[in-house]
Amino acid sequence: MISLKELPEVKGKLHENVSLSKRSFFGSAGSARFLFEPLNMDDLVFFLRNIPQGLNVIPLGAMSNVLVRSGGIDGVVIVFGEWFKKIYENDEIFEVGCAVPCTKLSTLAMDRELGGFEFMMGIPGTIGGALKMNAGCFGSSICDLLVECEGVTSEGEIKWFKKKDLNAGYRHTDIPNDCIITRAWLKGTPVKYSIPKKVNELMAQRRDSQPLGAMTCGSVFKNPEGFKAWQLIEEAGCRGLKIGDAQVSEKHCNFIVNNGEATPEDIENLGELVIQKVLDSCGVRLEWEIVRLGTK
Numbered sequence: 001m002i003s004l005k006e007l008p009e010v011k012g013k014l015h016e017n018v019s020l021s022k023r024s025f026f027g028s029a030g031s032a033r034f035l036f037e038p039l040n041m042d043d044l045v046f047f048l049r050n051i052p053q054g055l056n057v058i059p060l061g062a063m064s065n066v067l068v069r070s071g072g073i074d075g076v077v078i079v080f081g082e083w084f085k086k087i088y089e090n091d092e093i094f095e096v097g098c099a100v101p102c103t104k105l106s107t108l109a110m111d112r113e114l115g116g117f118e119f120m121m122g123i124p125g126t127i128g129g130a131l132k133m134n135a136g137c138f139g140s141s142i143c144d145l146l147v148e149c150e151g152v153t154s155e156g157e158i159k160w161f162k163k164k165d166l167n168a169g170y171r172h173t174d175i176p177n178d179c180i181i182t183r184a185w186l187k188g189t190p191v192k193y194s195i196p197k198k199v200n201e202l203m204a205q206r207r208d209s210q211p212l213g214a215m216t217c218g219s220v221f222k223n224p225e226g227f228k229a230w231q232l233i234e235e236a237g238c239r240g241l242k243i244g245d246a247q248v249s250e251k252h253c254n255f256i257v258n259n260g261e262a263t264p265e266d267i268e269n270l271g272e273l274v275i276q277k278v279l280d281s282c283g284v285r286l287e288w289e290i291v292r293l294g295t296k
């Protein structure tokens with residue numbers, strides 16, 4: 001087993017056996033064998049170029065779309081501090097670090113009267129996590145705004161991706177799994193409509209339909225083509241279904257909430273039970289949208 005001493009000496013923070021529960025939107029998660037918060041891009045690249053071969057490297061953002069199993073992640077989890085939270089502006093283009101919260105960018109675009117970012121106000125993740133998943137809602141997604149982004153591979157090689165390279169689709173991009181997104185350039189559009197009014201309307205729709213304030217990672221399953229996942233879950237009789245303290249939300253049945261003491265296994269087992277019940281009820285197999293990491 002690799003020890004802390006075998007890892008390169010870095011300028012940022014590097015710790016061993018760190019619980020991820022407090023970071024997780026589920027309020028429940030296993031640990032990271034190593035947790036690294038690079039001081040800056042140079043520190044990140046240096047670290048990646050000098051780690052022992054075969055060490056698993058996983059970047060995390062706000063943890064608003066991941067479930068880390070109780071056995072934890074046997075590798076190094078990379079999290080991003082202040083250096084990766086910067087935003088620079090150049091006319092209609094924002095250069096944003098991967099750790100910038102989507103809500104912060106949405107607010108800035110609103111102040112600058114640039115449209116297209118309104119949907120991001122309801123997404124509690126970071127730019128890096130949002131790009132990986134092509135996060136979106138209400139008919140828009142982050143890759144619609146993308147000009148290009150910068151990433152670094154787990155070997156420390158810097159890469160650039162133009163929008164067309166990413167083959168972005170519904171909750172999908174071709175960003176390779178071994179690539180950490182570090183910066184992105186996103187373009188807004190001057191618009192005639194009132195951006196604050198649009199944001200308020202979208203947020204009201206969320207408040208009406210989602211269990212905001214609960215310990216949850218948002219939609220658990222992708223919408224299968226031609227269907228709404230929540231509707232299939234409802235029809236399969238799963239609204240309110242529970243395992244331990246994990247429960248299919250009464251308010252939005254494509255959300256699983258942690259009512260207090262749910263373990264990652266309660267949440268995952270409940271998700272699997274929902275998949276089975278929906279399959280039995282209508283023959284459609286739901287696919288996880290939440291990313292599951294680590295061992296049981």
Ligand SMILES: Cc1cc2nc3c(=O)[nH]c(=O)nc-3n(C[C@H](O)[C@H](O)[C@H](O)COP(=O)(O)OP(=O)(O)OC[C@H]3O[C@@H](n4cnc5c(N)ncnc54)[C@H](O)[C@@H]3O)c2cc1C
Pocket residue numbers: 025058059060061062063064065066098122123124125126127128129130131132133134135136137179180181182210212216217218219291
């Ligand atoms: C109440 C609520 C509402 C939500 N509504 C929506 C919605 O409307 N639409 C939607 O799409 N999502 C929604 N989500 C889910 C989530 O907020 C988004 O998917 C978000 O983009 C995830 O970002 P994150 O920073 O939390 O990523 P994480 O959850 O930390 O990570 C998600 C994935 O991205 C990878 N990743 C993270 N950072 C990087 C990086 N820098 N480079 C490469 N890969 C990286 C991780 O390894 C993981 O595979 C919602 C969640 C909640 C809790």
